[in-house]
Amino acid sequence: MDIVTIKDVAKYAGVGVGTVSRVINNAGSVGEKTRKKVLEAMEALNYSRNNMAFRLRKNETRIIALLVPVINHPFFANLAYYVEDEASKFGYSVILVSSQQKVDKETEIITKIKHREVDGAVFVTHYMHKEEELYDCPIVSIDRTFGEKIPYVTSDNYDATRNAINYMIEHGAKRVGFIGSKPLVDSEVLERERAYLDVMAEHGMNPRLVNEIIQHGEETVVVADFMEKYADVDGVFVSGYSLSQVFYEEAIRLGKKIPDDLQIVSYDGIFKQWGISNITSVEQPVEEIARQVVRLLIKKIHNEETCTRTVLKTKFVLGTTTK
Amino acid sequence: MDIVTIKDVAKYAGVGVGTVSRVINNAGSVGEKTRKKVLEAMEALNYSRNNMAFRLRKNETRIIALLVPVINHPFFANLAYYVEDEASKFGYSVILVSSQQKVDKETEIITKIKHREVDGAVFVTHYMHKEEELYDCPIVSIDRTFGEKIPYVTSDNYDATRNAINYMIEHGAKRVGFIGSKPLVDSEVLERERAYLDVMAEHGMNPRLVNEIIQHGEETVVVADFMEKYADVDGVFVSGYSLSQVFYEEAIRLGKKIPDDLQIVSYDGIFKQWGISNITSVEQPVEEIARQVVRLLIKKIHNEETCTRTVLKTKFVLGTTTK
DNA sequence: CTGAAAGCGCTTACAG
DNA sequence: CTGAAAGCGCTTACAG
DSSP: OOOOOHHHHHHHHTSOHHHHHHHHHTOSOOOHHHHHHHHHHHHHHTOOOOHHHHHHHHTOOOEEEEEESOSSSHHHHHHHHHHHHHHHHTTOEEEEEEOTTOHHHHHHHHHHHHTTSOSEEEEOOSOOOOOGGGGGSOEEEESBOOOTTSOEEEEOHHHHHHHHHHHHHHTTOSSEEEEEEOOSSOBTTHHHHHHHHHHHHHTTOOOEEEEEOOOTTOHHHHHHHHHHHTTTOSEEEEESTTHHHHHHHHHHHTTOOTTTTOEEEEESOOOGGGTBOOOEEEEOOHHHHHHHHHHHHHHHHTTOOOOSEEEEOOEEEOOSSOO | OOOOOHHHHHHHHTSOHHHHHHHHHTOSOOOHHHHHHHHHHHHHHTOOOOHHHHHHHHTOOOEEEEEESOSSSHHHHHHHHHHHHHHHHTTOEEEEEEOTTOHHHHHHHHHHHHTTSOSEEEEOOSOOOOOGGGGGSOEEEESBOOOTTSOEEEEOHHHHHHHHHHHHHHTTOSSEEEEEEOOSSOBTTHHHHHHHHHHHHHTTOOOEEEEEOOOTTOHHHHHHHHHHHTTTOSEEEEESTTHHHHHHHHHHHTTOOTTTTOEEEEESOOOGGGTBOOOOEEEOOHHHHHHHHHHHHHHHHTTOOOOSEEEEOOEEEOOSSOO
8 A cells, every 4th residue: 555646646647747736736727638537547546635745835734733721621622622613614723732831832832833833823821931033923812912913812801800890899799809810921811900900999999919920739829828818808809710610619618608708700711511610700702712813823824914902802691609 | 034944054054955954863973063063054044944844754744633522521621631741742743623523524534644634643533434444544542442453542431330330229229320422333432331231130120221322412301301211210320421410410400319319420521620510420541541542543653563452440439429 | 738847845875 | 974866745837
């Protein structure tokens, strides 16, 4: 079972390789009977095009990379699902990289672009240091801002957070706290803290705020500290992918009555389909985010114009953790 | 910013392209000062190897495909996480394909192998029809059996199911049922039903069994039917990725006291880390499955010997749904 | 409409 | 130790 090339087909059909190429690609014009001969030859030889060669010639890999902190988390897994779905519509495959918050995994993607292993990448990561060279690569991001040259899509962090906090206040919360996993880098996620502080100021309330860089695995400690420091909170806004579930469980463990003693609203990460406990939350339009980001990236790859910032609307979804 | 090739480096360093290639790959021997010149040239020109060309030459893509029914499900997302981690240790990237139970997505992978877009694939799918051509491809599978030529890894389905059911019986269950999402194809998952029937026979109990092919989205209906048909069950073994959560919720909805009226054990799909409700379950060693499957695939790709069947041990994890 | 040739960016015998 | 050449499997002007 040797590998059959365009040459074999050409010989079998008694034509030149160029002609074979033309019928494969429906490019140029080729006579009807020649075309038929070639098609028969392809059939007889069970030919299939070697796309490594094709791509080298065309200088495109038709692959994009998706860089997420971890894939085995509901938000990112959902994102990956729709990214793959959208990319495949445009003939792109997607390779997966879990950064695990390690910088080397992140620079690895840049390397893959430079080495022509992928055409571009979508970055969902809040940890990598900026690198100049990054700006020349076809990259799009979610939430994170890199300056004018890298388009990103985000959700209406500020407004959604305001609404969520006001909701708790309208439903009786007097001492509202904010606990968040703070990105290391410029990110629209920071708008959530700003929104919180603004609302607190408007109501003349004292902020009860912990927003810090949390390493994977440290969530429990941070939550425990928060609950000790602000034992009197009766409403908490939780920001960050792995934080809400931890927070919810810790609150239960401390014997808080939810929502009577304590209301909770979370940004991100509550996915009914996975049966995760029913926390009231600001739900991101993950499907739409995924599709937009892919389309932006493909435009970027083809050097088309893109707008830098795309903002999508979240949905406030009531669960059982608010009044 | 033109693309810089090995030729440019060679010219800059005043050597032949072969020499440049040799220093890049540390292959052959090259004089110390020549090497230095070349390295300097690479540095000066900011050269990085075009891996499309490299791979065409070597006839390897260093990419494997992971085909799962859907990526946005805890089990598969975890699998993907470890598959990517293991693959990257061997220098492989992994592209992701969610079959969504569609046959065309599945044959697409075969196409990708034939077109040299990937070197091989891991199949986690229970729906595709057998195709002869598949047997010549570097493919490994999870649970599913394709005959001698395709290696697969699975867990101890039979024993684990026996243990789980016996556990419920030992803890008072008298009318034990089995509800499962049945694979369309030859799969070790079928051992679970066999184990169940064996245990029922040994205890002289009447089987209460529904094991059928369930389309995505139909879980609720099937569960409702089961509960109507076997309203008297006081212990149920649930088999199938998306079924356990649905089953649990339906039982609650019907007002069953768990575990007093009804004990539940599930195979697959309960992941504490995602806060999914605490169902007693047979936990698959997903990390180990992933790593084994990748290693098997890479052996397959390199035409090394592999054993056809690898069985890994599950863990019986007590939750709150059994006595 | 079609064939022969050059070239995509690399590696690898083959001479020297 | 090193350069020139052939070749991986394709596409694409270029002639005819």
